Amino acid sequence: MILSIGLAVGFLAVMTLFLALLLVFAERRILNYGPCTLDINDGKKTLVVNGGSTLLSSLANNDIFIPSACGGRGSCAYCKVQVFEGGGMIGPVEEPYLSPEDIKENVRLSCQVKVRQDIKLAIPEELFLAKRFRGKLLHKRNLTYDIVELRIALIEPESIEFVAGQYIQLESPEYAGRDAVMRAYSISSVPSDDRHVEVIIRKVPEGICTTWVFEHLKENQEVFLSGPFGEFQLTDTKAPAVFLAGGSGMAPIWSILREMRERGDNRKAFYFFSGRNQDDLFFTKELFALEKELPNFKYVPCLTREDANSNWQGERGRIPAVLPKYIPDAKPFEAYLCGSSSLIDACVDALRQHGIQEPNIYYDKFE
Amino acid sequence: MEDAANLTGLAPVMLIFISAAFTDNILLTRFLGMCSVLGVSKKVDTSLGLGAAVIFVTTCTSGLNYLVYRYLLVPLELEYLRLIVFIVVIAAFVQFVEMVVERISEGLYNALGIFLPLITVNCAILGVSLFMLGTPYNFLQTLAYGAGAGAGWALAIGIIGGIREKINEQALPRGLAGPGITLIIIGIMSLAFVGFSGMIRI
Structure with a gap:
């Protein structure tokens, strides 16, 4: 009895150990690609890395940080770089994220490209910074x-x-x-x-x-x-600006507005902020205070589900509905949108209907 | 009607292959390997990719498990460990193949490699290895049985993929879209495959 239990346990242990060792050994032998050279931006920087891991992590190990929101699972498509040589074929995971133009320009998702040989690639200069x-x-x-x-x-x-x-x-x-x-x-x-x-x-x-x-x-x-x-930023023009945000989309605009105050940038500006009710609003006092320091700035919080009997004096309704009241003609404006994709899509539509020029719409979508 | 096991030469090998693929289709008569069918059968090419990977893995693992059973488990009188041993062998084999495929051919890796982890724990693969034990096959016949079972599975998922591509899922009642309609398709197809039963006895 004891013997047969011992035999069974022993057999299983030996068997799994053997297979595990085999796999570890095989991984060392088979997936070892040796040192590979990464040639970035036509020789501007060359790195020698050990092959086998992804381009994204090989670059990150050498202090070049390609943006990646999904952590290398191939679902955010932030980590696009141009790979000219040695990237191999386009894999099924990255294919849905690459447009025909991307493919023509050798754009790849760096999290899906494995370093197996010397690679020539190009990344935006700002990423060196x-x-x-x-x-x-x-x-x-x-x-x-x-x-x-x-x-x-x-x-x-x-x-x-x-x-x-x-x-x-x-x-x-x-x-x-x-x-x-x-x-x-x-x-x-x-x-x-x-x-x-x-x-x-x-x-x-x-x-x-x-x-x-x-x-x-x-x-x-x-x-x-x-x-x-990222490239989301205020342009150098003096064109009037309309900011639209919801939730944590406040962040970049809060930074831009406070910087405008520091620089005394007194361009005409509206800020529409969307929330369901008063509980969703924040920095309200500070933003209204900003109206005094920047005389051409106006803050317009818009609440969609505020209780009808509450003490709320501001706008009730979605931004696309409120916007025309303040901006009947959006043509001269530049728009900066930040928030969820549904909010941005709805607002971009409304802005278009009010005559804004397409190239003057800048946005940062939070997925 | 033929009794396959009593024939000699290559004829039984062919018969075993065909019977495993048609009369004894592992998906449509045994209902094994359903989870990946429900998940991946939206398009013909991914269905066939997964099918090809399954053919390869069932063939090799049934052979491997035959050897492990015959030359390790039986002499040690550890037959009752077959379930767990088979799973470990299959998992290790699939991992190994994935590595090899990744190294030797990127095209093949992109076509098949992504499916390999999916089928590590596919019950059809384990089923083939276990059903094989109930038969008097020799090594070559076991390989044929494995290949046939895999081919039958691939055929079935290929057809299901084709049908699902033609179906406009938007037009279905919401509760029926996806897995619901796939199960109905599988049911109708398995009725059709009843027509093959009894043609070959194995």
Whole structure:
């Protein structure tokens, strides 16, 4: 009896051990591609990396941080780079994210390209400027019932250079069985405050990074982020601006507006902010105070589900419905939109109907 | 009617293959490997890709498991461990093949490789290895049985993929779209496959 149990257990142990060793050995032998050279932007930078991992992580290991919101699963399509040689075939995961123009220009998702040989690639110059920062969380402040503001002091490197409107990638480490991921959040602090980074984060149910931020991240804890990324920013023209945002879409616009105040940029500007009821509003006092410092600026919070009997004096209704009251002719305006894709799509439609020029619409969609 | 096991030469091998594919179709008469059918049968080309991967894996794993059973489990009198041993062998084999395919051919990896992890734990694969034990086949016949079962599964999922491509799912009642209509298709197809039963006895 004991003998047969021992035999069975022993057999299983030997068998699985043998197969596991075989696999480990095979992985070492078969998937070892040796050192490969990455030639970036026509020789501007050359890296020698060990083959076998993805282009995205090989670059990240060498301090070149390609934006990636999904953490390399091939679902956000942020990590596009041009791969001219050695990228292999386009895989089935990345194919849906590549337009015919992308394919013509050799654009690939760097998280899906494996480094198996020497690769020639091109990335936007600004990505050389992006860095990985170590910082310390100074405070975590509730702005509404589902939105927090994080203020992070940068430790190393100790200052960041960015344009208001850009975003960073926050890293959430492994916790409670969830993977380590990076998620993109717009910077809400102003560029002149270059030793700190502030972000505004809305709770996403089941979201890996937001759950970490809301439930695990403590003040004074060490955090890692990389950036800055993105092209969302105020143009240099003097054209009147209309900002539209909802929820945590406040962040880049909060940064842009405060920078306008610092520079005394007194262009005509409207800011429509969408919420369901008064509980969704934040920075309200500060924004109305800004109206006094920037005489041509007007803040218009729009509530869609506010109780009809409440004391709310402001606008009730969706932004597309409220907008024409303030902007009958949108033609001279430049629009800056930030928020969920449904909000942005609805607002872009409304702006178009009111005559805005398509190239003057800039947006940053939060998926 | 022929009794396949009593024939000699290549004829029984062919017969076993055909019977495993048609009269004893693992998907349509045994209803194994359903989860991947429900998940991946939206288009013909992905269906056939998965089908090809299944053919390959059933053939190889039934052969491997035959050898493991015959030369390891039976002499050690550990037949009752077959279920767990077969699963481990299949999982390791699929992992191994995935690595090899990734190394040797990127095209093949893109076509088949992404399906391999999907079928590591596919019950059809394990089913083939277990059903094989109830038969008096030799090694070559076992390979034919594995290949036939895989081919039958691939044929079935290919047809289902084709039918689903033609169906306008938007026009279906909401509760029936997706898995619902697929199960109905499988039911009708398995009725059709009843026509093959009794043609060959194995």
